[in-house]
Amino acid sequence: MNRPxxxxxxxxxxxxxxxxxxxxxxxxxxxxxxxxxxxxMLESAHILKENGVDVVVGYVEQHSRKETLALIDGLExxxxxxxxxxNIILKEFNLDLALKRNPEVILVDELAHxxxxxxxxxxRWQDIEELLMAGIDVYTTVNVQHLxxxxxxxxxxxxxxxxxxxxxxxxDLSSQLELIDVEPDVLLERFNQGKIYKKEQAIRxxxxxxxxxxxxxLRELALRKTAQKVNKEVEITRLSKGKEIVIPTSxxxxxCVSPSxxxxxxxxxASRISQASLSKLxxxxxxxxxxxxxxxxxxxxxxxxxxxxxxxxxxxxxxHGDNMVEDILRFAKMRNVTKIIIGRNHRTHSIFSKFVKxxxxxxxxxxxxxxxxxxxxxxxxxxxxxxxxxxxxxISKIKVSSLDIIKLLCITIVVSVISxxxxxxxxxxxxxxxxxxxxxxxxxxxxxxxxAGIISSVINVILxxxxxxxxxYTLDIDDPNHIITLVxxxxxxxxxxxxxxxxxxxxxxxxxxxxxxxxxxxINRSFLRxxxxxxxxxxxxxxxSVGLDKNVVCYIKDKKQKELKLYKNIKNKExxxxxxxxxxxxxxxxxxxxxxxxxxxxxxxxxxxxxxMPIIGMNETLGVIGISSLGKKIDNEDICLIEAVIAQMAISxxxxxxxxxxxxxxxxxxxERLRSSLLRAISHDLRTPLAGISGAVSTIIKNxxxxxxxxxxxxxxxxxxxxxxxxxxxxxLLSMTRIDxxxxxxxxxxxxxxxxxxxxxxxxxxxIQYIKLKIDIPNEILFVPMDAKLIEQVLIxxxxxxxxxxxxxxxxxxxxxxxxxxxxxxxKDNGPGICENVIDNIxxxxxxxxxxxxxxxxxxxxxxxICKSIINAHKGDISVRNNKDKGATFKFILxxxx
Numbered sequence: 076m077n078r079p080x081x082x083x084x085x086x087x088x089x090x091x092x093x094x095x096x097x098x099x100x101x102x103x104x105x106x107x108x109x110x111x112x113x114x115x116m117l118e119s120a121h122i123l124k125e126n127g128v129d130v131v132v133g134y135v136e137q138h139s140r141k142e143t144l145a146l147i148d149g150l151e152x153x154x155x156x157x158x159x160x161x162n163i164i165l166k167e168f169n170l171d172l173a174l175k176r177n178p179e180v181i182l183v184d185e186l187a188h189x190x191x192x193x194x195x196x197x198x199r200w201q202d203i204e205e206l207l208m209a210g211i212d213v214y215t216t217v218n219v220q221h222l223x224x225x226x227x228x229x230x231x232x233x234x235x236x237x238x239x240x241x242x243x244x245x246x247d248l249s250s251q252l253e254l255i256d257v258e259p260d261v262l263l264e265r266f267n268q269g270k271i272y273k274k275e276q277a278i279r280x281x282x283x284x285x286x287x288x289x290x291x292x293l294r295e296l297a298l299r300k301t302a303q304k305v306n307k308e309v310e311i312t313r314l315s316k317g318k319e320i321v322i323p324t325s326x327x328x329x330x331c332v333s334p335s336x337x338x339x340x341x342x343x344x345a346s347r348i349s350q351a352s353l354s355k356l357x358x359x360x361x362x363x364x365x366x367x368x369x370x371x372x373x374x375x376x377x378x379x380x381x382x383x384x385x386x387x388x389x390x391x392x393x394x395h396g397d398n399m400v401e402d403i404l405r406f407a408k409m410r411n412v413t414k415i416i417i418g419r420n421h422r423t424h425s426i427f428s429k430f431v432k433x434x435x436x437x438x439x440x441x442x443x444x445x446x447x448x449x450x451x452x453x454x455x456x457x458x459x460x461x462x463x464x465x466x467x468x469x470i471s472k473i474k475v476s477s478l479d480i481i482k483l484l485c486i487t488i489v490v491s492v493i494s495x496x497x498x499x500x501x502x503x504x505x506x507x508x509x510x511x512x513x514x515x516x517x518x519x520x521x522x523x524x525x526x527a528g529i530i531s532s533v534i535n536v537i538l539x540x541x542x543x544x545x546x547x548y549t550l551d552i553d554d555p556n557h558i559i560t561l562v563x564x565x566x567x568x569x570x571x572x573x574x575x576x577x578x579x580x581x582x583x584x585x586x587x588x589x590x591x592x593x594x595x596x597x598i599n600r601s602f603l604r605x606x607x608x609x610x611x612x613x614x615x616x617x618x619x620s621v622g623l624d625k626n627v628v629c630y631i632k633d634k635k636q637k638e639l640k641l642y643k644n645i646k647n648k649e650x651x652x653x654x655x656x657x658x659x660x661x662x663x664x665x666x667x668x669x670x671x672x673x674x675x676x677x678x679x680x681x682x683x684x685x686x687x688m689p690i691i692g693m694n695e696t697l698g699v700i701g702i703s704s705l706g707k708k709i710d711n712e713d714i715c716l717i718e719a720v721i722a723q724m725a726i727s728x729x730x731x732x733x734x735x736x737x738x739x740x741x742x743x744x745x746x747e748r749l750r751s752s753l754l755r756a757i758s759h760d761l762r763t764p765l766a767g768i769s770g771a772v773s774t775i776i777k778n779x780x781x782x783x784x785x786x787x788x789x790x791x792x793x794x795x796x797x798x799x800x801x802x803x804x805x806x807x808l809l810s811m812t813r814i815d816x817x818x819x820x821x822x823x824x825x826x827x828x829x830x831x832x833x834x835x836x837x838x839x840x841x842x843i844q845y846i847k848l849k850i851d852i853p854n855e856i857l858f859v860p861m862d863a864k865l866i867e868q869v870l871i872x873x874x875x876x877x878x879x880x881x882x883x884x885x886x887x888x889x890x891x892x893x894x895x896x897x898x899x900x901x902x903k904d905n906g907p908g909i910c911e912n913v914i915d916n917i918x919x920x921x922x923x924x925x926x927x928x929x930x931x932x933x934x935x936x937x938x939x940x941i942c943k944s945i946i947n948a949h950k951g952d953i954s955v956r957n958n959k960d961k962g963a964t965f966k967f968i969l970x971x972x973x
Contacts, residue, residue, distance in 0.1 A: 096210045097207055097208065097210065098206060098207040098208075098209065098210050098211045098212045098213060099207075099212045099213075099250035099251070100203065100207055100212075100213050100215070100245075100248070100249040100250055100251075101119075101212070101213070101214045101215070101249065101250060101251040101252075101253065102186065102215055102216070102217055102245075102246065102249045102251070102252050102253070103115050103116045103214070103215070103216045103217075103253050103255055104216075104217060104218075104219070104246075104252050104253060104254050104255065104297060104300075104301060105216070105217075105218050105219070105254070105255045105256070105297065106218065106219050106256070106290065106293040106294040106296065106297035106298075107218060107220075107262060107285065107290055107293055107294075108218065108271060109262055109265050109266065109270070109271035110255045110256065110257050110262060111255050111257065112216035112217075112218075112255045113135060113136065113143055113184055113216055114142060114143055114146065115253070115255050116182055116184070116214050116215075116216055117132075117135070117143065117146035117147065117150070117182070118146065119214065120132070120150055120180070120182055120214065121146070121149065121150070123180055124149070124150065128179050128180055129178045129179040129180070130150065130151075130178060130179065130180040130181070130182070131150070131151040131152070131153055131173075131176060131178045131180075131181050131182070132147060132150050132151065132152040132153065132181075132182045133153050133168055133169070133173050133181045133182055133183045134153075134155065134167075134168035134169075134182075134183050134184055134185075135147060135152075135182060135184045136184045136185050140270065140271075142270075150182075151178075153169055153172050153173060153176060153181075154169060154172060155167065155168070155169055156168065156169035156170075156172070156194075158191040158192075158193050158194065159193075160191050160192060160193070165191040167190055167191055167194055168183055168190075168199060168202060170194075170195060170196075170202045170205065170206075173206060173211070174205070174206070174209055174211075177209070177211065178211065179211070179212060180211070180212045180213070180214060181206060181211055181212070181213055181214070182213075182214045182215075183199065183202070183203055183206070183213055183214070183215050184215065184216050185199060185215075185216065185217075186199060186200050186203065186215045186216060186217040186221070186241055186245070187199070187200065187217055187218075187221035187239040187240060187241045188239065189238075189239050190202070195679070195680055196678065196679050196680075197678035197679065197681065198241070198678060200241045200242070200245055201678065201679055203215060203245075204669070204671070205669055208668070208669050208670075217241065218293075218297075219293055219296050219297040219300060220233070220237050220293065221237060221239055221240050221241055222240065222241065222243055222246065222300065223240040223241060223242055223243055223343065223346075223383070223386055223387060224243045224343045224346040224347050224350070224387060225296060225300075225343070225347070226240055226339075226343060227339070227340045227343050227344075228296070228343075229293075229296075232289060232292045232293065232296075233284050233289045233292075233293075235284055242386045242387065242388065243346060243350065243387060243388070244387075244388045246300070246304065247304070247307070247350070249304075252301060252304050254297065254298070254301045256294070256297070256298075259287055259290040259291055259294060260287075262285075262290060263285070263287065263290070266285065303350060303351060307350075307353060326349075326352050326354035326355075326413040326414060327354055327355045327357065327410060327411055327412045327413055327414075328345050328348055328349045328352075328354055328355065328356045328357065328412070328413070328414050328416060329345075329357050329359060329403070329406070329407055329410070329412040329414065329415045329416065330342050330345035330356065330357070330358045330359070330384070330389065330416045330417075331359060331360075331403065331415065331416065331417040331418070332358050332359065332360045332377075332380050332381060332384060333360065333377070333380075333418075334369060334373035334374070334376045334377040334380070335376070335418065335453075336376060336453075337418040337451070337453035338380040338418065339379075339380060339383055340418065340451055340453055341416050341417065341418045341451050342358060342380065342383055342384050342387055342389070343383075343387070344416060344449070344451055345358075345387075345389075345416040346387040346388070346389070348414065348416070348449070354413075355390070356387065356388060356389040356390070357389060357390045357392060357410065357412070358381065358384035358389040358390070358391055358392065359392045359393075359394065359403065359406060360377065360381065360391075360392070360393055360394070360711075361394045361395070361396050361399050361402050361403065362393065362394070362395050362396075363395070363396065363397050363399075363580075377711075378710065378711065381711050391711065391715075392406070393711060393712060393715055394406065397580050397581065399435055400435055400438040400439055400442060403415065403439065404439070404442060404443060404446075407443075407446055412446060413446065413447065414446070414447045414448075414449060415439065415443065415446055415447070415448050415449065416449045416451060417435070417436055417439065417448065417449070417450060417451070418450070418451045418452075418453050419434070419436045419450050419451070419452055419453070436448070436450055475522075475526050475527050475530065476523070479522040479523065479527045480527070482518065482521050482522055482527070483518050483522065483527050483530065483531050483534075486514050486517050486518050486521070486531070487514060487518075487531065487534060487535065487538070489514075490510055490511055490513070490514035490535070491538055491542065493510055494507045494510050494511065494542070494543065495542070497510065498543060504543060504544075507539070507543050508539065508560070508564060511535045511538070511539055511564070512564065512567065512568065512571070514531065514535060515528060515531050515532045515535055515568040515571055515572060516571050516572075516575065518531035518572070519531070519571060519572035519575035519576060520575055520579075523576075523579070527572070528568070528569070528571065528572020528573070528575060528576065529568075529569050529572055529573075531568065531572065532564075532565050532567075532568025532569050532571075532572060533565060533568075535564075535568065536561050536564055536565045536568070537550070539561060539564070540552065540557075540561055544557050544561075595719060597618075598618060598719055598720055598723050599723060601614050601618065601723075602614065602615075602723045602724070602726070602727040605727060606731070607731070608631075608728060608731050609642075611724060611727045611728055611731070612629050612631060612642045612698075612724070612728075613642065613644075615629065615700070615720050615721070615723070615724040616628070616629055616642060616643070616644035617644060618720050619644075619700070619702065619716070619717060619720050620644040620646060622716050622720075623702060623709075623713055623716065623717075624646070625646065625702050625703045625704075625705075626643075626644070626645050626646055626654050626702070626703035626705075627643070627644045627700065627701070627702050627703070628641060628642065628643040628644070628645075628654065628655060628663075628685075628700075628701040629641075629642040629643070629690075629698055629699070629700055629701070630642075630660070630663045630664075630667060630698055630699040630701070631697065631698040632667070632697070632698065639660070639663065639664060639667060639698075639699070641655065641660075643655060654684055654685055654701070654703050656684075658683070659683060659684060659685055659701065662674055662680050662683045662685070662687055662701075663687050663699045663701055665680065666687040666688070666689050666699045667689060667696055667698065667699045668696075670689045670691055670696045671689065672686075672687065672688050672689070673687050674686045674687040674701070674704070675704035676704060676708065676709055683704075684703065684704065684705065685701045685702060685703055685704055686701070686702045686703075686704050686709050687699050687700070687701045687702075688700050688702075688717055688718075688721060690721050690724055690725050690728070691725060692725050692728060692729045692732070693729050697724075697725060697728050697729070698728075700717065700720075700721055700724075702717065761801070764797035764798075764801055765797075765801075767793055767794070767797045768794050768797050768798065771790040771791070771793050771794045772794065774790060775787055775790055775791075796842075799839075799842060806868070821862045821865065821945075821948045821949060822862050823860040823861055823862055823949070824860065824861070824862075824863070825858040825859070825860055826858065826859060826860075826861050826863045826866075827856060827857070827858060828852055828853075828857045828858075828859060828891050828898070829852065829856075830863075831861070831863055831866055831867060831870075832850060832852070832870070832889060832891070834863070834867055835867045835870040835871055835874070836848075838867065838871060839871055839874060839875065842874075842875065842878060843874065843878070843887075845885075846878060846881075846885040846886065846887060847884070847885065847886040847887070848886075848887050848888075848889070849886070849887070849888045849889070850888075850889045850890075851888065851889070851890040851891070851892075852890075852891040853891065853892060853893070857891070857893075857898060859898045859969055859971065860969075860970070860971075860972065861949060861969055862945075862949070865945045865948075865949075866945070866949075866969075868941070868942075868945065869941075869942045869945050869946065869967065870889075870900070870902070872938040872939065872941065872942050873902040873942065873965045874887060874889075874902060875938070876938060876939065876965075877902060877903075877904035877906065877965075878904075880904070880906045880907065881904050881905060881906035881962070884905075885904065885905065885906075886904065886905045887902065887903065887904050888901070888902075888903040888904075889901070889902055889903075890903065893971075894968060896970060896971055896972075897951070897968040897969060897970055897971065898968065898969050898970075898971060899966060899967075899968045900966065900967050900968070900969075901964055901965070901966045902964070902965045902966075903958065903962060903963075903964040903965075904962045904963060904964075905961055905962040906961070906962050906963065907961070907962075908957040908958065908961060908962055908963050909955065909957060909963050911957075914955060914956075914957075917939055917955055918939050918940055918942070918943040918953065918955075919940060942967070946967045946969075949969055949970075950970055951967055951968050951969045951970060952967065952968055953965070953966070953967035953968075954966050954967075
C-alpha cells in the first residue's frame with residue numbers, strides 16, 4: 076500500500092504556511108512634512124540592524140536634510156530605478172530589485188507617491204502591497220492629508236486639494252501605526268531655520284498650506300485617526316478573547332451614489348462614519364431604465380465615484396428601478412442598514428415647487444421611520460457639475476422622437492377618417508369622442524414616454540372641435556356644454572397617456588430585473604449541474620463570453636505541471652495571439668500570485684491588453700480570469716457580471732477540491748484500516764507456525780538422544796509444513812504490494828496447459844502427497860496466452876485453499892476445458908463449502924469467512940484477492956460456486972487470444 080512520505084507531507088505543510096505568510100507594515104504617521112517621520116524610520120532601521128535583522132533602504136526622500144543623510148550611512152541602500160518621462164529622468168523605487176534582494180525589512184519612503192508612467196503600478200502603496208505579499212516587512216511614511224476619506228476635509232481646512240491619496244484600508248491593515256508628533260510652533264521654527272525646505276520655499280509654504288491654524292487642524296486629524304486605529308485594535312482584541320457575553324452588532328452604512336461630484340463627499344463622509352463605528356459600508360447606485368442615456372461626462376463621473384467607493388472599501392451595489400426612494404428603503408430593510416448617507420445640492424426652488432414636488436431627501440426623511448438619514452450638503456461649482464441628458468433643459472424633457480411623431484400623425488389621421496365615416500353614417504357625437512379617446516390610448520401604447528400621448532390628446536381635442544363640433548370647421552364653440560366635454564376629454568387623455576407611460580416604464584424595469592434574476596439563476600443552475608473542474612471552467616468562460624461579447628481566457632494552476640494552465644473562449648480570432656501572448660500571461664501570473672485585480676482599466680499594469688481578476692477560493696487563489704478590453708470598455712455592470720460568474724466558479728471549484736480531498740481522506744482511512752487489519756492478522760497468524768517451528772526445533776535439540784527417528788521425522792515434517800505456509804504468506808504479501816503499487820506486470824506468452832499445471836504441482840508436491848488429486852485436461856494440446864508464473868500462483872492459492880478447508884480425506888479435481896473464446900480452469904474440492912451469505916465477499920481483501928472445518932491457521936484473507944487481481948489483469952474472470960453434494964468449485968477463465 077502507498078503510505079504517504081513524511082518528508083512530502085512536511086514539505087506540503089511548509090509550502091502552505093509560506094503561502095499564508097504576509098509581511099508586516101509599519102507606518103510612521105505625521106500631520107505635516109518635517110515632523111520627523113523619515114528620521115524616526117531610519118533610527119528604527121539602525122536599531123534593527125544592531126539586533127541582527129537584515130534591513131535595507133529601498134527608497135528615502137532625502138530633501139537635502141543633513142540629519143537624514145547622516146542616518147542613511149551604515150545602511151545598505153538599493154539602487155533606484157530611472158524612468159525617462161518627457162525628456163526628464165525621474166528616480167523611482169526599484170520594486171523588482173527589492174523583490175530579488177528579498178530582505179527581512181525594507182524602508183520605502185513616501186507611501187502616497189504617484190509612480191512615473193512605465194512602472195508596474197500607478198501608486199507606491201501598490202508597490203508596498205506586492206512587497207508585503209512576498210513576505211517582506213515594510214517601513215514607510217505618510218501624512219494625514221493623503222488619506223482618501225479625509226480628502227474633502229483637508230480641502231476645507233487648507234483650501235488645497237491634495238491629489239495624491241491612499242486608501243484608508245492601508246492604514247487599517249497596517250501592523251503598526253507610529254504617530255510622529257511635534258508642536259506646531261516647533262515645526263514652524265524648523266521651517267524658519269530652513270531644515271525642511273529652502274528658505275524661499277518655506278516662506279511660500281507658510282503663507283499658504285503651513286499656517287499655524289492649518290497645522291493645528293491637521294494635527295488634530297492625525298491624532299483622531301491614530302486614536303481610531305488604537306480603539307479598533309482594542310475592540311477587536313477584547314472581542315476576540317471572548318470576555319463579553321453579548322457581542323454588539325456593528326452598524327451598516329448605506330451611501331447613495333449618483334453621477335454628481337457631490338457623491339465623492341458623501342462617500343468620504345460615509346467612510347469616516349463606518350470606520351469610527353466599525354461598521355460595514357455599502358455604496359448603492361440606482362439606474363432608471365426609462366430615463367435616457369447619460370451623457371459621457373456623467374458616465375465618467377459615475378465611474379469615478381464608484382471607483383472611489385472601491386478604494387474606500389465599500390461594497391458596490393447596482394440596482395434598476397424608477398422609484399428611487401422605494402428602492403433605497405427596500406434594499407436598506409433587506410440588508411439591515413442603520414444609516415443612509417445622501418447628498419443635497421443647494422439649488423433655488425420656488426415655493427410652489429416645494430409644495431408640489433418633494434425631492435428625494437425629503438421623501439426619505441418622511442418614509443424612513445427607524446433608519447437615520449444623514450444629509451450631506453454640497454454647493455458645487457457649475458464647471459464641475461455633470462448632469463444627465465434628461466436634466467439638461469426643459470426641451471430635452473419633452474422632446475419627442477421623429478418616429479413617435481410619425482406614429483402619432485398616422486394614428487390621428489386614421490382616427491379622424493373613422494370618425495368622419497361614423498358621422499356620415501349618422502352615429503351620435505359621443506361615439507366619435509370614444510374613437511378619439513381610443514386614438515390617444517393607442518398613441519400612448521406605441522410611443523415612449525408620456526409626451527406624445529399628451530400632444531395627441533391636445534391635437535385630438537382641437538380636431539374634435541374643428542371637425543365635429545358646431546359651428547364646423549372653426550374653433551368656435553356655440554354650446555357651453557361642449558366646452559366641459561372637450562376639457563374633460565383633454566384631461567382624460569393626459570391621464571391615460573401618463574398612466575400608460577408609467578406602466579411601460581414599470582414593465583421595462585421589471586423586465587430588466589427579471590433578466591438580471593434569470594441571469595443569476597442560470598449562472599447558479601449551470602454550475603450546480605457540473606462535477607468536473609474543466610467543465611466548470613468552460614461553462615464560466617462561455618457565460619462570460621456571451622454576457623460580455625468579448626474574448627475570455629482562464630488560467631488555472633496545474634498541480635502536476637506546477638504552472639498556470641490556459642483555457643480560452645475566443646470570439647475574435649484576429650486578436651487571439653495578442654490576448655494570450657507571453658506579456659499577457661505574465662500579467663495573469665502576477666494577478667494569481669498577488670490575488671489582486673490588474674490590467675487595462677486598473678491602476679496596476681494598465682498597459683495590458685486585458686482585464687484580469689483572480690478566482691479566490693476558501694483557502695487559496697484558484698486561478699485568473701482574463702477579459703479582452705479591446706472594443707467596448709468594461710464598465711461597472713460588466714464587473715458585477717464577472718464577479719457573479721467568478722464567485723460561482725470559485726464555489727464550484729472549491730466543491731470539487733473538497734470532494735477530492737474527502738475522497739483521498741476516505742482512501743487513506745480505508746488504507747489505514749486495511750493496514751491495521753493486515754498487521755493484526757499477520758501478527759496473529761505468524762504466531763502459530765513460528766510457535767510450532769520453535770517448539771519442534773527445541774524438542775529435537777534438547778531430546779535428540781532420547782527420542783527415536785520417527786518422532787524426529789514427524790517433527791521435521793511439521794517444521795517443513797509451517798515454513799511452506801510462511802513462504803506462501805510472504806509471497807502473497809509481496810504480490811499484494813506489487814498490485815497496490817501498480818507494479819504488477821503481465822507478460823503474456825503462449826503456454827501449454829500441461830506444463831503450467833505440472834510446474835504448479837511440483838511447487839507443492841509435498842503438500843499434495845497425502846491427498847487424492849485428479850486432473851482432467853483435453854487430449855489436444857492447448858496453448859493459452861498467459862503469464863505462467865502468475866497463473867501458477869493462482870493455482871497454488873486455489874489448491875492450498877482447498878487443502879486447508881477440506882477433511883482428512885481430501886479430494887481435489889483440476890479440470891481444464893474450452894468455453895467459447897475462453898479456456899476455463901476449475902479447482903473442485905470435497906470440503907464443507909462456502910456459506911451463501913458470504914459467497915459474494917469471498918474475493919475481498921482480508922475477508923476470512925467462517926468455515927466449519929479448518930486448521931489452526933485461518934489465514935489473512937489475501938490469497939483469493941490476489942487471484943482475482945491476477946485474473947483481471949489477464950482480462951479474464953474468476954468465480955466460485957458450491958457443489959451439489961459437498962465442497963466448492965473455483966473457476967477462472969482466460970481468453971484464447973489477447
